Amino acid sequence: MTEHSVMTDPLQALTAAGVSIWLDDLSRDRLTSGSLATLVRDRYVVGVTTNPTIFTAAITRSDAYTPQIRDLAVRGVDVTEALRVLTATDVRAACDVLRPVFDTTDGVDGRVSIEVDPRLADDTEATISAAQALWRLVGRPNLYIKIPATKPSIPAIAACLAQGISVNVTLIFSLTRYDEVLQAFLDGLLAAHRAGHDVSRIGSVASFFVSRVDTEIDRRLHQIGTREAAALRGAAGIANARIAYAHYERMLASPQWLALAALGAHPQRPLWASTSVKDPAYPDTRYVVDLVAPGVVNTMPEGTLQAVADHGVIPEDSIRGYYAGAQRVLVRLAAVGVDYRDVVQTLEDQAVTAFTASWDRLSHQVAAALHDPVPAFGRTVPHA
Template structure:
């Protein structure tokens, strides 16, 4: 990558310590050279995927037609077809991003693939599939995505203990984020006991932002008081800032220091769900207000282009903001927002949405297989 071709706004974001990752993947992006172009012009150094993204990729266009035909001819069932198509895409994306992985000593250049969301509440099956996906893709710059459900937490520890890097997804509350960081440190400790090189193990904690505002804004509008309405659009950023304060506390502590002496890396906060859903808010809100060292922002291409066009990167906008962010949540509670219920609803809905997307993907792929076999 040459600095002269990078968009200056996104280059400034990277210089401030934020790794720019694309929240999308499709075979068209790979075969057209679009993903490579984004690394060269938009500072993109990572890719995240989820069942919804893969569903959109597989259901639209004809990029997968030849492979689907070949797999049908070999008698593959629908789950094998999806596994093959998605792992092929992720493996090829890993290869596109390998230079970023090499240049960053393994910190960036990462591509994530998620375990089957139907396993979100099954620890043992999540572990087995994580290991299987790691072996199938067979690239060192892969992340296995595991949801931060109660069943996901021990799976995170167990998968890290196997020497596999993990992207923990669907984190909504700071309380759960702390549990995720604890699971990460436990995984590092187990990996160390198992003889793994801790410097090769990496993780990010994917903290969802815009969905928090969507849920809380809806509740504030139902309350309707002047004090409640004045808090709209503030919870998502405040929640992420509290998560960053918790990250600084945990990774500034003695437990991590003991592991860092053996080469361990921090588990970076990753801002997910950063496309702005409310048109009344600036379309770069969840980028410009969450700039801080050792963070990742995974962005839909629309948001990447918004930042490239008019994003104002003002340096670090997150360090030291914990107390002010806590005041926002104190005010939310004061006007009647049941904050723990918000996070419980968001996690339940998040798992359900990914599971629904996966089921839609299975049905749509089966329809295409049936048509191809006639």
């Protein structure tokens, strides 16, 4: 690679600006083909996120899982345990691929996330128990347990952190809910310290969803139908995330955080999720290039990653200095009749429902495969 190409590499520029690039995808095929290792080596990827929809696609579209499913069937494993084992196997292997990154970044990056059963989103104790079980099952220090930021799960986030479990808080849409997540993080780390855990070894990110906010608000703006409403299309998702970063900066200045930082704790970084563009009228890199600031994570599907690598123009910072404009967007949305609180609650409910539906669909297909000596899943499609 020449000096010129290094200097003009958008992914390197994004990394240099302080953004950690994570891949929003995982599959057995990606692991066995070496695709993930290649992205880590050549595309500045330093972490991986998964979710129920990703695993549904991975398992049902490939025959790579067939031998393990046959083994689980012989052992008489039920479908719930089979799903835990199948997904944990992939995540454990991905943790091993990312372990050198974890070691060289002092545990900041090199992380891989696995989500608790989304059907538990309204059950605090069941979420804690599921998180504990996944933490033990995967058995890697660079694991993140994903817990949704539903109201009943906020105490579970603090409880898991207090036990030394690293947590990726997912499905955050609301700024108010994000403040609750930040407080749960601070409370959990303080409890962990009091319990004798080394807080420098406990990690956390807060996954703030972006493009889905635009999808829902743009739909409402279209229904309103005024010129003022049309002028706000595509502005909400980025504005919401930029204000979230201001809340993150406020947390970093709080006495509670400063006391934890003195103990060696790492901050709970904002993670931009849902970064693929849903509306083809928008640039395909917008949820990356418009959300650049130090100390954030951007998790992308491979298509978005490749788009950024191909034609992304990376600014030094596209968040700080934009707070006033972002606040004005929310004020203008309210003025034209968009109910922010209803939007973010709708999005949270939809996301939990969608992930639950994915998990139920996968459960039915794996249950059938456990009773079929040749599971009828799709043929392997190797990653490039």
